[in-house]
Amino acid sequence: MTKIKPGKKLKSSDQPCQAELADKFVCYQQSVQEPDHEVEVFDQIYREAFKSKALTLREDFCGTFAVSCEWAKSDKDRKALGIDICPETLQWGVENNLGKLKPRVAERVEVLEQDVRTKTTPQVDVLAAQNFSFWIFKTREEVVNYFRIAYENLNDKGVMIMDMMGGKECYATDVTDKRTIVKGKKGFKYHWEQAYFNPVNADCSFYIHFKFGDGSKIEKAFEYHWRFWTISEVREMLAEAGFSKSLVYWDVADEDEDADWQSVDKAPNDDSWLSYVVGIK
Ligand SMILES: C[S@@+](CC[C@H](N)C(=O)[O-])C[C@H]1O[C@@H](n2cnc3c(N)ncnc32)[C@H](O)[C@@H]1O
Numbered sequence: 001m002t003k004i005k006p007g008k009k010l011k012s013s014d015q016p017c018q019a020e021l022a023d024k025f026v027c028y029q030q031s032v033q034e035p036d037h038e039v040e041v042f043d044q045i046y047r048e049a050f051k052s053k054a055l056t057l058r059e060d061f062c063g064t065f066a067v068s069c070e071w072a073k074s075d076k077d078r079k080a081l082g083i084d085i086c087p088e089t090l091q092w093g094v095e096n097n098l099g100k101l102k103p104r105v106a107e108r109v110e111v112l113e114q115d116v117r118t119k120t121t122p123q124v125d126v127l128a129a130q131n132f133s134f135w136i137f138k139t140r141e142e143v144v145n146y147f148r149i150a151y152e153n154l155n156d157k158g159v160m161i162m163d164m165m166g167g168k169e170c171y172a173t174d175v176t177d178k179r180t181i182v183k184g185k186k187g188f189k190y191h192w193e194q195a196y197f198n199p200v201n202a203d204c205s206f207y208i209h210f211k212f213g214d215g216s217k218i219e220k221a222f223e224y225h226w227r228f229w230t231i232s233e234v235r236e237m238l239a240e241a242g243f244s245k246s247l248v249y250w251d252v253a254d255e256d257e258d259a260d261w262q263s264v265d266k267a268p269n270d271d272s273w274l275s276y277v278v279g280i281k
Contacts, residue, residue, distance in 0.1 A: 048263070067130065162234065
């Protein structure tokens with residue numbers, strides 16, 4: 001459960017602390033999301049698969065659907081459909097992301113409050129499930145069932161794209177990765193806590209906390225209780241669900257360079273990595 005913890009300096013004052021004034025979704029978007037990068041990657045992957053331009057996106061587990069909004073902005077012929085089960089998150093996206101788009105762009109974004117395991121029409125070119133969201137499904141049966149529905153939601157020329165993380169550092173527990181997102185007294189830090197991992201069944205728990213310049217905190221702003229899936233397991237499940245082929249995109253750029261995502265058969269055993277697994281219909 002989300003908890004606001006006041007900073008020491010402001011404990012006895014009537015002034016609200018920064019954590020009370022902050023919006024956790026704003027902090028999340030600033031810390032975690034790069035919608036323009038996601039759209040570029042989806043565009044590249046689709047072009048490489050089908051030598052044409054993807055026009056329709058379904059963003060499963062869309063949260064505040066920042067990626068859907070960016071997709072519609074990227075081309076006047078592009079449409080996006082965002083799906084999420086949480087009304088509060090979707091409403092925030094309507095007010096803060098959709099509301100900022102020009103009306104002619106906004107009308108090309110639709111959102112539905114429903115379970116991702118639902119068939120929708122029309123079918124789409126790209127179905128994306130980002131930020132490891134399908135890890136909420138903890139059994140093979142549940143994931144394959146979800147992938148089968150995703151397959152049906154795709155056009156004949158369609159790709160399903162999911163990001164994955166791994167490497168030995170990602171399995172370490174009692175570890176919190178801290179990053180400064182906005183510097184200074186009025187700024188804030190993003191904390192990614194790796195709280196729990198059970199090697200027997202790969203159950204894991206992660207928390208996002210935000211810490212502010214005045215010492216106040218939003219604790220457990222977001223929490224995730226997942227199964228830690230591996231790339232090879234996900235590829236096997238994509239095949240089982242009917243996908244004709246799967247690919248793995250890896251960032252092959254040097255650390256100080258912009259990301260360069262390439263389809264690979266082999267990758268270095270980095271301590272911590274992100275990749276995209278792609279199912280081709
Ligand atoms: C990790 S967040 C990801 C948000 C967004 N995709 C992003 O990249 O930041 C997971 C989202 O999945 C939603 N969710 C969880 N289970 C779901 C389900 N069965 N169907 C639809 N949405 C679901 C949650 O409400 C939450 O917004």
